[in-house]
Amino acid sequence: MSPSLRPLLVGSTEGAPSRRRVPLLVGAVFVSVFVAYAVGVFRVSGGVVWLAGEAAAVGVLVAGVLAYRGNGVAFAWAVVYAALLGNHANHYLLGLSGRSLAERTVAFLGPDGLAVVAIQAVVLGTLAWVVGAVAARIVEAVRTRRAASDWFR
Numbered sequence: 001m002s003p004s005l006r007p008l009l010v011g012s013t014e015g016a017p018s019r020r021r022v023p024l025l026v027g028a029v030f031v032s033v034f035v036a037y038a039v040g041v042f043r044v045s046g047g048v049v050w051l052a053g054e055a056a057a058v059g060v061l062v063a064g065v066l067a068y069r070g071n072g073v074a075f076a077w078a079v080v081y082a083a084l085l086g087n088h089a090n091h092y093l094l095g096l097s098g099r100s101l102a103e104r105t106v107a108f109l110g111p112d113g114l115a116v117v118a119i120q121a122v123v124l125g126t127l128a129w130v131v132g133a134v135a136a137r138i139v140e141a142v143r144t145r146r147a148a149s150d151w152f153r
Contacts, residue, residue: 022066022075026082033058033086038094042087051120052087059083059121060128067132068139076129081121088117 033055036042042054059080066075092108099107107113 022071022078025062025066026075026078029058029062029079030082030086030089033083034089037087037090044087044091044095052084055083055087056080056120056124060124063125063128064132064135067129068136070136073126073129076132077121077125080125080128081118084117084121084124085114088113 033042036054037044037052042052044052059082062079062083063076066079067073089108092113093101093104096104096107
């Protein structure tokens with residue numbers, strides 16, 4: 001991997017210890033969204049659902065926080081993918097009750113559905129990462145400016 005591409009994808013080396021916990025966070029987001037849909041905290045509005053709103057909101061929020069904390073865009077993609085995949089799993093594994101578990105699992109693992117979720121995750125994850133990273137830069141600039149103005153007083 002190119003040295004200039006690595007910080008963009010995985011973040012700075014300063015956050016290396018917290019970066020090790022991101023896979024746990026990704027798993028927690030997947031399970032949380034899956035359970036939220038399964039128990040009815042999140043609801044599917046009905047009809048054809050191209051983007052699960054609640055799952056997308058959870059993924060985008062967590063991705064923005066990760067970006068704010070200095071993690072790379074790949075982690076933003078992963079966490080948004082996990083959130084959207086939680087909805088995807090709920091739909092296929094719990095929502096298709098008229099089919100056998102094997103049929104539901106095959107439908108869940110279908111490459112076309114997983115690819116659609118991946119495209120959504122890349123788009124939403126990138127947007128969330130940009131917003132989080134820009135917010136971090138703005139906060140840092142304000143802190144630096146405030147510290148500089150306090151120094152002259």
